[in-house]
Amino acid sequence: MKTDIIIAGVGGQGILSIAACIGLAAINSNLQLKQSEVHGMSQRGGAVVSNLRLSDREIYSDLIPRGGADLILSVEPMEALRYLPWLTEGGWVVTNTTPVKNINNYPGSAEIITEIKSLKNNIIIDADEIAREIGSPRSSNMVVLGAATPFIDIDYKIFESGIAGIFERKGNDTVEINLQAMRAGREFSIKNN
Amino acid sequence: MDKLMLLGDEAIAQAGMDAGISGIYAYPGTPSTEIMEYVQKSVSSPAHEIFCQWSANEKTAMEAALGMSYAGKRTMVCMKHVGLNVAADPFMNSAVTGVNGGFLIVVADDPSMHSSQNEQDSRFYGKFAMIPVLEPSNQQESYDMVFHGFELSEKFRLPVMIRITTRLSHSRAAVKGKETLDKKTLGLPADPMQFILLPGIARKRYSNLLSYQPEIEKESEHSGYNQFFQGNDNSIGFIACGLAYNYLMEIVHAKKLDHPVLKISQYPLPRLLIRKIKDQCDSLLILEEGYPLVEEFLKGFPGSDKKITGRLDGSLPREGELNPDHVAKALGFSVMEGPSVPGVVKNRPPSLCKGCGHIDMYNALIEAIETYGPGRVFSDIGCYTLGALPPFSAINSCVDMGASITMAKGAADAGLHPSVCVIGDSTFTHSGMTGLLDAVNDQSPITVIIGDNSTTGMTGGQASSATGRIEDICRGIGVLPEHIRLIIPLKKNHAENVAVMKEEFAYRGVSVIIARRECIQVANRRRKEVRTIKS
Ligand SMILES: Cc1ncc(C[n+]2csc(CCOP(=O)(O)OP(=O)(O)O)c2C)c(N)n1
Numbered sequence: 001m002k003t004d005i006i007i008a009g010v011g012g013q014g015i016l017s018i019a020a021c022i023g024l025a026a027i028n029s030n031l032q033l034k035q036s037e038v039h040g041m042s043q044r045g046g047a048v049v050s051n052l053r054l055s056d057r058e059i060y061s062d063l064i065p066r067g068g069a070d071l072i073l074s075v076e077p078m079e080a081l082r083y084l085p086w087l088t089e090g091g092w093v094v095t096n097t098t099p100v101k102n103i104n105n106y107p108g109s110a111e112i113i114t115e116i117k118s119l120k121n122n123i124i125i126d127a128d129e130i131a132r133e134i135g136s137p138r139s140s141n142m143v144v145l146g147a148a149t150p151f152i153d154i155d156y157k158i159f160e161s162g163i164a165g166i167f168e169r170k171g172n173d174t175v176e177i178n179l180q181a182m183r184a185g186r187e188f189s190i191k192n193n
Numbered sequence: 194m195d196k197l198m199l200l201g202d203e204a205i206a207q208a209g210m211d212a213g214i215s216g217i218y219a220y221p222g223t224p225s226t227e228i229m230e231y232v233q234k235s236v237s238s239p240a241h242e243i244f245c246q247w248s249a250n251e252k253t254a255m256e257a258a259l260g261m262s263y264a265g266k267r268t269m270v271c272m273k274h275v276g277l278n279v280a281a282d283p284f285m286n287s288a289v290t291g292v293n294g295g296f297l298i299v300v301a302d303d304p305s306m307h308s309s310q311n312e313q314d315s316r317f318y319g320k321f322a323m324i325p326v327l328e329p330s331n332q333q334e335s336y337d338m339v340f341h342g343f344e345l346s347e348k349f350r351l352p353v354m355i356r357i358t359t360r361l362s363h364s365r366a367a368v369k370g371k372e373t374l375d376k377k378t379l380g381l382p383a384d385p386m387q388f389i390l391l392p393g394i395a396r397k398r399y400s401n402l403l404s405y406q407p408e409i410e411k412e413s414e415h416s417g418y419n420q421f422f423q424g425n426d427n428s429i430g431f432i433a434c435g436l437a438y439n440y441l442m443e444i445v446h447a448k449k450l451d452h453p454v455l456k457i458s459q460y461p462l463p464r465l466l467i468r469k470i471k472d473q474c475d476s477l478l479i480l481e482e483g484y485p486l487v488e489e490f491l492k493g494f495p496g497s498d499k500k501i502t503g504r505l506d507g508s509l510p511r512e513g514e515l516n517p518d519h520v521a522k523a524l525g526f527s528v529m530e531g532p533s534v535p536g537v538v539k540n541r542p543p544s545l546c547k548g549c550g551h552i553d554m555y556n557a558l559i560e561a562i563e564t565y566g567p568g569r570v571f572s573d574i575g576c577y578t579l580g581a582l583p584p585f586s587a588i589n590s591c592v593d594m595g596a597s598i599t600m601a602k603g604a605a606d607a608g609l610h611p612s613v614c615v616i617g618d619s620t621f622t623h624s625g626m627t628g629l630l631d632a633v634n635d636q637s638p639i640t641v642i643i644g645d646n647s648t649t650g651m652t653g654g655q656a657s658s659a660t661g662r663i664e665d666i667c668r669g670i671g672v673l674p675e676h677i678r679l680i681i682p683l684k685k686n687h688a689e690n691v692a693v694m695k696e697e698f699a700y701r702g703v704s705v706i707i708a709r710r711e712c713i714q715v716a717n718r719r720r721k722e723v724r725t726i727k728s
Contacts (some may be wrong), residue, residue, distance in 0.1 A: 010541065023198065023365070033198070036364040040223035040308030041651065044576065046543035051364075060442035062364035065517040067529035081538045087531030102544055104583075107537040115535045 001031070001153050004064045005052040006083045009075040010100040011043040018073065018145050019050045024162040025154050026054045036062045045102050047079060054152075073148045075127075075141055076100050077112045084119075093119050094148045094189070096127040096140060123147050123189050130184050139181035146185025150193070156186065199368045201335045201361035205271075205299055206231035208339030213374040215266035215294075216244030218254035220623065221652035222273030223308035224362035225301035229271060230655075242376075247649075249658045250594075250623040251276035255283040258296065262352075263388060265380030267295040267343055274302040274313050275593065279624065281318070284352075286390060288322040289398045291350040293382045295343035299355045301362050304483055304514035310574070310593065312512065314483035319354045319460060323402055325409050326354045326460040327418070328435035332366040334418065334458065340371060345412065349405050358482050360514065361436050410461045418458035421466055425451045430474030432457060432467070432487060436515075437480035443517040448526060462490060471499065478523060479503035482515055544579060550710030551577045551644050553682035553690070555585045558615070558642065560687075561694035565611060571604070573597040575617035576650040588615060595624030602628065602637040611698040613640045619649040622658040626666060629703070633671040638701040640694075644682075646712035654715045667705045676704035683710065 005022065009015040019035055026033045036051040051064045066085050072093045074080035080095035087093065095116060099109055116122050127143035142163075149159055160179060167175045199207060206228045209217060219229040232245045244261075248254035251272040258270035270280075277284060277300050284298065300318070303309040319326035325345050329335040335357065342353040386394050413419055424430070430453040433441045438456045445454070455470045457463070471477060471491070476499055479488040488503040502508040508523045509515065518528045545552050554577075562569060572578060572588035573596045580587045590600055597614035598621075605612035616625050621643055632639050645663055649655040659666055667677050678697060680690045690708075697704040 011543065027198065027367075032367070034364060034366045035198075036360060037200070038307075039227065039363050039653075041543050042307070043653075044543035044546065044579070044651075045541075047541040059366075060439040060446065061517045062360050062366075062436075062439065063516050065443065065447075065521070065528070067531050069531070078538055079541075081535055084532040084534055085530045089529075089531075091531070103539060103541055105539050107539060111537045115537055119532070 002055040002057070003071065003153055004069045005054070005071045005073060005152070006064060006069045006086055007050040007052060007073045008079040008083055009048055010079060010102070011045050011048045013075050013100070014141055015048060015050055015075060018075070018141055019052050021145055021159070021162060021166065022052055022054075022152065024166065025159045028158050028162055029154050031056055032059050034059045034062050047082060049083060071148060071151050073144065075144055077109070077116065078107065081112065081115055090121065092121040092123065092151045094123040094125070094144065094151065096144050097124055098126070098128045098140070123192060125185060125188050127185065130188065131181055134177070134180050134184055136177045136181060139178055142178050142181035143185035146182035147189040149182070149186050150189050196367040196369050198365050199332055199336075200227055200363055200365050201329070201332050201357055202227035202301070202363070203231045204332045204335040204368045205339055205355065205357070206235070207368070207370065208336040209269045209297070210235060210243060211370055211373045212340050212343050213267050213376040214243060214269055215376050216258070216261050217269045217271065218248050218258045219271040220248050220251045220254050220276060221649050221655045222276050222301075223652060224303055224359045225271050225273045225276070225299065226652050226655070227362070228299060247655055247658070251280040252283060255280040255287070255298070259283060259287050259290075259292070262292040262294040262296040263382060265294045266377045269297045269299055271299040272301070273309065274300055274315050275310060276300075277315055277318055279594070284318065285322050287352045288324050288402055289390060289395060290388045291398065291401065292346060292352055293350070293380070293387075294377055295346040296352045297339065297342045297346065297355060298352055299357070302356060302358045302483060304358055307359055310591070312483070314486060315354065315356045316460060316483060316486050319356065320486070322352075323406060324351050324354060325412065326356055328356045328458050328460070329361065330435050330438040330456070330458055331361070332364070332368050335361065336368045336370070338418070338458075341418070345409075349409060351402070351405065351409075356435070358436055358514065406461070410464065413459045413461055413463040414465050416459040416463070419463050419466055420456045421469060422454040422456070424453040427453065427474045429476045429478060430454070430470045431478050431480060432470065433480040434458070434482065434487060436482045440515055440517045440520045441480055444520045444524060444526070448524070450524075457487065462487065467491070474499075476500035476502065478508060480509070480515065480520065542582060544582070545576060546713050548713040549576070550646055550682040550708065551580065553684055553687065554615075554642065554644050554708040555580045555587045557680075557682065557687055557690035557694055558613075559585065559587050561691045561698060562611070562613065565698070569609060569611060569613055571597045571601040571612070571614040573616060573620055574651070575620050575644070576646075577615055577617055577644045580615065594620045595628055598625045598628035598632065598639070598641055601639045601641070602632045602635070605637045605639045606635070610638060610701070611640055612638065613642065613698065615642045615644060617650065618643060618645040618647060618659065618663060619657040621663070622666075626670065629667070629672070629705075630670050632703050636702060639703060640697045640700075641703075641705045642694075643705060643707045645707050645709040646715075647709070648712045648715045650712045650714070654712060654718070663707055672703050672705050676700060676702065678704070678706045680706060680708050681710055682708045
């Protein structure tokens with residue numbers, strides 16, 4: 001088993017917490033793992049990316065080769081397109097639709113969505129809206145993560161127990177709301193792919 | 194012991210604590226910052242008793258660490274590559290004095306300049322100082338090499354460098370810990386003259402350093418970290434240093450290659466191992482995450498008849514960090530790329546945060562200096578460097594920390610007026626204060642704007658050395674009290690702030706304007722912490 005995942009977003013959007021959730025599920029499945037992160041200047045509102053590599057065999061490179069990513073998971077729509085050269089044939093792109101418009105020349109949302117839709121395997125999810133619906137607007141990253149879980153070769157129950165562990169300290173309500181957010185994202189993907 | 198998921202930086206920090214350091218010294222700088230931060234987070238119990246406070250700059254950090262080593266204890270000093278330039282004087286001389294307690298210098302290089310002004314390769318510094326250099330290829334080696342480094346340091350009584358690069362610093366993998374070592378007790382150097390580099394003694398110490406060279410090279414020949422792997426196809430052999438070894442292995446396994454490989458992770462270069470692979474193979478490809486240090490060394494070899502390829506002949510790019518695709522291309526494999534990036538995707542450079550005081554500081558500066566024309570604002574490195582980009586385009590230089598003040602002074606001495614500079618509070622105490630003293634002594638007419646957000650913002654908000662004492666420092670250096678002005682960079686104060694700047698630009702002497710407002714990131718974090726404590 002080998003799953004190479006690119007997690008994309010804008011500095012400050014918290015992509016590392018998504019990486020941590022997947023990473024924990026990988027460890028709990030006895031997989032090997034390498035997770036390259038962006039720290040430093042780009043965290044000030046620039047484009048950020050994390051390379052997450054899961055495998056049942058030894059992983060060498062911390063970086064995913066071009067054409068090697070099985071999944072691009074993005075919390076921002078334009079960022080979902082930035083790493084396409086890394087996508088493998090048949091790989092999936094899962095992205096949130098809420099744009100972060102911190103540059104003057106940000107393109108029109110329709111143009112971006114058209115580009116994403118032109119890809120063979122895509123999931124376009126309004127994670128912010130779904131998070132609001134379940135009464136937890138701050139859980140949109142969990143919704144996107146949930147939407148990506150069908151494309152990661154790890155038992156969903158292991159994701160759930162991992163999330164429970166991560167949020168345990170903050171109480172049962174927090175655990176529940178995050179599980180609910182992740183489940184909502186997952187259901188959306190299963191319905192729409 | 195349990196496996197931990199650690200960044201390369203964190204693996205080094207954890208290993209330092211496990212190997213019995215009594216103190217760690219550092220000045221923040223990407224990609225090295227997380228080493229100190231990890232120790233600070235971990236040292237919660239008094240049982241640890243590891244000194245772990247940020248230093249004012251890399252030079253003070255290096256010297257303090259040397260002092261701890263003098264006193265017989267194990268210590269580490271950490272910095273980014275350009276920080277070693279600042280600390281170069283004590284660094285070079287620490288190789289001559291030698292050390293007492295085990296002494297590790299951890300330097301994190303930033304090839305591709307993700308967050309830096311250059312991509313210098315610290316292995317050259319190691320060679321320059323003639324000390325052992327360790328270059329881990331993965332997180333586990335990062336951990337293990339700290340123990341190995343202390344062994345070498347204590348065996349030869351020399352400083353030892355660990356050199357890492359961005360991708361290892363900031364990539365996480367499972368790391369298995371070792372049994373912990375006890376800390377050392379206080380103990381002065383056996384030779385009371387060891388650290389006195391007066392010429393007569395320095396010559397002896399230097400001879401001593403030279404005399405160790407064959408032995409530390411022998412260490413490299415026999416080090417478990419320098420490994421020769423046999424292969425059946427001798428048409429080409431690979432020498433891969435540090436992290437580059439991983440990229441090579443990625444391709445070797447994907448393409449099922451069967452060539453001899455020499456992995457190098459310890460310097461000085463193991464010449465016998467290099468000779469072995471060179472004699473055996475028809476040609477060599479040299480893979481280095483950094484400058485072509487090994488490649489240049491090999492090309493200068495007497496009777497260098499064989500084909501040696503790498504960064505110098507264009508097989509690999511001459512600049513920037515490596516990746517698996519570069520290695521695949523160098524070996525003649527085509528890379529199966531995914532779809533190309535569509536034209537709608539625009540660059541997204543870093544930018545000042547919404548609500549950052551630097552924004553209002555720059556808006557006032559732009560208006561106040563307008564009548565004088567462009568090209569008069571020197572700056573250096575911090576979040577405020579983002580003032581170079583639109584919509585501000587407000588600064589004209591960024592060379593090294595502290596250079597804003599001294600370059601403004603030089604330009605003022607040449608006749609430029611007004612000559613203005615913008616510097617951050619942490620950068621001011623790092624290496625701006627001495628330049629201000631020069632300006633005061635020479636009465637060079639400059640206006641220094643200190644963007645005081647009371648933190649080291651660019652690197653993530655570490656404590657800043659002189660929070661709350663900037664005015665006192667300026668007064669102490671000799672700036673006239675009436676020309677030390679405090680402004681609050683807020684939109685509502687814009688007109689007032691412009692007026693203050695205009696007054697000081699018109700003054701033909703040294704003036705300081707402190708633009709003080711707390712970093713928005715730090716303020717938000719504090720509010721969040723207060724909330725969690727309450728709930
Ligand atoms: C010699 C050296 N050491 C460290 C760094 C990394 N670095 C860049 S900016 C900076 C600190 C900036 O803090 P401050 O001056 O307070 O400005 P702010 O970012 O808060 O605006 C550091 C540590 C560097 N570029 N050069």
